[in-house]
Amino acid sequence: MGPFLGILLFIGIIILFLFIFTVKQQTAVIIERFGKFNSVRNPGLQFKIPVVDKIAGKMSLKIQQLDVVVETKTKDDVFVRLKVSVQYQVIKTQVYDAFYKLDNPFTQITSFVFDVVRAEVPKLRLDDVFEKKDDIAIAVKGELQEAMNSYGYEIIKTLVTDIDPDEQVKHAMNRINAAEREKLAAQYEGDAARILIVEKARAEAESKRLQGQGIADQRREIAKGLLESVDVLNGAGITSQEASALIVVTQHYDTLQSIGEKSGSKLVLLPNSPTAASEMLNTMVTSFTAAHQLNEHQIQKEEETQKRRKSRDDDKDDSSFKFPTLD
Template sequence: MGIFFTGFIIFLGLIILISGIFTVKQQTSAIVERFGKFNSIRNSGLQFKIPVFDKIAGRINLKIQQLDVIVETKTKDDVFVRLKISVQFQVLKLKVYDAFYKLENPQDQITSYVFDVVRAEVPKMKLDDVFERKDDIANAVKLELNDAMIDYGYDIIKTLVTDIDPDVQVKAAMNRINASEREKVAAEYEAEAERIKIVAKARAEAESKRLQGQGIADQRREIARGLEESVDVLNNVGINSQEASALIVVTQHYDTLQSIGEETNSNLILLPNSPQAGSDMLNNMIASFTASNQIGEEMKKQNKLRGITNKKKSKPKNIDLPSSEENDDEYRSEE
């Protein structure tokens, strides 16, 4: 009986001894209390406590943690939007006591501050500004949280606005606006391209007309030179200018008839085809030229007479006045 009791005491002592040994993981702190009162903070490694008297009240994670908070609020232009705020925080190693004993639920505390800051900042902005200034919102949340949580042993490492989700109808409207803007830009580019094409086409047509007119002028100039050479050749063989002109007109008349007859798709054209027709055309031309020359000569004569008359009218007349001595002599003789 004595041996059994001794063995039991030894076994109980070993259990009690073993219960006083514990380990703490890396980046973790353990809170040890004695009879319900704070005793010490134990860091990573093998640790000892007094069995029965001491107990581990809790463990604090010293790693950087992240808390995602979704906040729904309204912008300045009355658009409801959901923002996802990611808060990265860490317990300060020197303030483990405050982090453990001052806050019952630190994540709820952080969430409350995030809601307060976001709902104070976003209503000051329009929806487009929320997207453009999301970093400003994140910085405001970080500044507010740092001031509030540092007293509780928490350090706010960084805050991020990871998502901005407007109402479904608002997103659809924004997509339509974006599509309309892109269509507008595309229409402007298409109009500009069409304008460039029209301008280029007009310039090409203008250049074509200019070259065409120049070609016609060159053609007529060469025709006139050919006619002049033809008349000179005919004059050299004893044919006067009037006969030479008649011969050229008749020749061109028959050349025209021949070219029209050679065309397969030519339209109906009525022209005099007798040899006398060419002579009549030439006589009419000569008669019109003669009448024109006579009218021109008559106009020149009339203009010349008018010029002489105007010169006579504009020339001042010289009037000889008697001298003062002659006037005195005439006055004496009358006396």
């Protein structure tokens, strides 16, 4: 009896395994009975009748991705290769349609992608293809969604992941891009140089203005000091001419002292005799007096000329007057 029980136990285990099967997560199993669709089994422990029921196939319910490369021509006659990534998934409630209605979903999706891309891209120029790649992806998704829903597939997302123009076109675009960047760089460098020149000129102008203002203030203060010195000397009984001579001589020797204090100075002040200051003053006074006399003489001469002209005009008016005659 022992061997017989062992055989029965072995046969029972085999029959049990023929009755029982498991379905993995995110998977659907299609069961056919005598070659005809029976049911869709979900993940977990499942039972079937041996010989009568058969596992016809399995469908993955995970999101899958298909990359499609399409070569087409743009509106400006440039050949370009687009890589379109399509993410799709079997609809859980339409596993029957996905298994029985469509034999090869990859071929079907590829055909629709080719059709949409070759309909949209020829309407656009090459630059517009790069800018409107999202619009192309939306158009592909809309067309696929409408077509694949009836086959039990849902289009999750479509992306245009690569746009590859012809090699010669890429080189030309790179040269244009480099030329534009060089032009922009030259423009920026020119603007910077112009700004530097303008700012330097403004700084120099401001420096000259401040320097002139400082010299004017300095001379104004010197003039005030000289005026005060003359007033003090006049109060001491010294005439204005003597006071001016004294001030000029004092400034002359102050200048000589300041030059002598600087080591290595090569400046020579001429004239440099003891009487140089008074001689300069006498020369200046004589020049001013001569100029003043010349100006007065010129004014006198103009006044005499106007008087003579007026006298001639008066004589002319008197000679033109005639007494009326009696006929």
